[in-house]
Amino acid sequence: MTETATTTAMTLRHRDGQVFRFDAGALCLELLLTGGPGPVAAQYEVLDGVEGLHAWVRDCRLDPGLDVAVSPEELAAVRATRDALWRLALARAQGEPLPVADLDVLNAAAASAPLVPRIAPDGSRAWAPGATGTALLATLARDAVDLLTGPYADRIRVCGAENCALLFADTSRPGRRRWCSMDRCGNRQKARAHRARAQAEGS
16 A cells, blocks of 8 residues: 555544544545545535645645645545545445446546655655645555555454444454544443443343
């Protein structure tokens, strides 16, 4: 998958105010945090303006310093590809066939030239100037192709909490990750299980 910065977890703020760290396991799955199809994901839509995509670029696992120019048409293409990726990743997580129409959208996005990395004079990793929304989308789409055809394709999962729809790729060595974050859904599930055991013992 795409080479990225060392820190891979993003800081999320839930609507209930809780702040927690979430590692999606892949750059392309981080894009799903910007919203998506359906009433649940639509509540978190931020790609209704170019500034929303710029904010996501600053927070995602791509190396910092990316200055990307995005046209309204490119923003619409990012949203359409993101929505297709939602359906593809969910189908993979549920062991269902990948929707052909969504594969076509993803493959078309991956066909364009991606973002170009370069080495700065000080030896650090940087981005070549002139980055476009199309190049950003191609980078995201190629990362999705790598994920959906790679060793973690069978580890794309929906968080095990009944009221959480976050998708992630379990890249841990044991491959037993169940929650979007132990700080949120994992701890809540443990607390519920403890209460249930206590009630069962009390009865």
